[in-house]
Amino acid sequence: MDKIKKEFPLLRKCTYLNTAVFGPLYDSLIDWRQEHDLDALLHGSELWEQTLKTLSDTREKIGQFFNCDREGVALVYNYSLGMNLLLEGLQAKRNVLLLENDYPSVNWPFESREFAITTLGITSDFEERISEAVKKKHIDVFAFSIVQWLDGFLIDLEFIKKLKRDNPNLLIIADGTQFCGAMSFDFKASGIDVLGVSGYKWLLSGYGNGFMLFADNLENEIKVPTTGFNAAHGNFDNKETMALAKKFEPGHLSSLNFGSLKFSLDFLDSIGMEQITQHNQNMSKKLKEALNGMGLLQKHIVDREAHSTIFNIKAGQKVFKTLSDNDILCAMRGDGIRVSFNFYNGMDDFEHLIKVLKTSY
Template sequence: MEKIRKEFPVLRKGIYANTAVYGLLYDSLLEWRQEHDLDFLIDGSDMREQSLKVISDTRSTVGRFFNCKRENVALVSNFSSGLNILLEGLSATKKVLLVKNDYPSLNWSFENRDFEVSYIEQTTDLEERIKEKITTQKIDVLALSLVQWLDGFAIDLDFLKELKKENPNLIIMVDGTQFCGSTSFDFDNSGIDVLGASAYKWLLAGYGNGFMLFSNQVKNEFTINNIGFNAADGDFDKKNDIRFAKKFEPGHLSSLIFGSLKYSIDFFERIGMDKITARNRKLGEKAKSEFEKLGLLTDEIVNRKQHSTIFNIKADSVVFQKLKDNDVFCAQRGDGVRLSFHFYNTEAEIDAIVKILKTDR
């Protein structure tokens, strides 16, 4: 991984424990983006066919990477935009279950409409309590983040798969922004009906690109009125024959922005998602163990068998400033300091952070 770390100039400035805010730009992606714009500068409209191919290839790449049928992939500028388009097509009679304090763009999108919304507290036994609520309250839609933005709480993916088997009519919708790119994932065998994600965090693709993945069931549950010439591939005859996922792409898409997503996925595949998954699992286990020893994690997180690589440690603004003064990139979230680690981090960096934290005890 040391060779790969050299791709990321920011790592020479300090310890980057802030991927949950923004995934790093890297040298080879920047080179690709510059070459793309240079081609556009020189060729102008002659770039059109090449640009269309980039968009098409990006859709195929996203589908392959997450094992989702190509025709069920929508390319969107970000998760929030895609979700709002989708919810305009969902019947307001649906009963929705949300997790309290989940990402605002997720919860607000439901709360701002006429759905019957109920909530569940994030607790160590969250999965068991979700199952109970769905049974007793006859929930139609479960919507939650696969990894919680505030503290890295990770939902059990096997639980979602079993939940869908037991409740085939339940619509499971997830925000994958703090998850996608951190570990291998098989959408078509996950039991999830809708996964939306912005790609500027763990997929390292820069701002302005994201995607929505849909199960085959979804098109029967939503009525999407979004439309545009691009959705019909610029063909007048296709106005009334636009597939479900393409309705999320009414206007032209940027080959620079979405080509960056394709480039990053290709970059991840060159490294190997098995290696990235294993690396992040090791980093997560290391960080959890060390922060637990210092008493910096809540019991809710400590008692979970599985966790992500995002941690919200018990720390005030003084500790936050101390970390910043020691060139640690991190963020204040809620009542603590959030630290997040990706495959370009090292166990030695976690040790260095622990050493800094111990000086304040």
């Protein structure tokens, strides 16, 4: 843990519980980015072939890391952009199921188009209500965040697998931005048809990189009109034969941005996603127990068996200021204070948070 923490200068000046806002950059990534830009400064267009290789290697790494065929990986600058491109390829007026207070970039793109929308509030047993809604409302598309941004509510991924088995024609679209990188994830086994992720949070890659993952056989389901020379690999003969994932890459891509994503995936692999997952799950259990004992969690969170690395504490600006005054970096979200732990947060961070909270009441 000490060796890992040394990679993150930010951790030396505060208790950083804000990965849900931004994943801190780290020394070895900055070294790589500086070398990349120095090469661009000295060699200019001579680096074009290296740029293509970096982008190709990034797609390959994403596919390996999340278990998705390379051909199903699209590089996008952020989830919001990818989601809007995706919905341009969906037939209008389809029946869509969304979750109340989900991240705006999940819900708003549907709401701004001509879809028939059903919205469900989140409760401790809401998976059962999802199954009922899918049948009763004849739902065609279910879109959701795996982890809710406001309070860290974690959807049961085993339920998603069953939902897909029971409803094979249901198109399942997920936002993994607050999940991927915090815990292990197998896309092929998930039952999810389309997964979108921004890389600047739990993937520690800075702004301007993300990806979309596509299951097989979606070419007839999603007819994206987006096009461009890059999507055709710079080949005029490919104009009419672009794969679905390539249509999300119509123009040139940044080797700095997406090379940073690959570098961070390699970094996470070097630590081990099994170890990261176990650490984060253990911290989640400890924090849930401690916050619940103080009466600071909502009932629909307390009643769930599994939770994410994000918690929303029932407190206001006064407590938030106390946390800030004690060098705890977190965020006001919804009706409370949102804290988020990652693998570089140890028991010292946990104990500091609880100690300050106990002195705030």
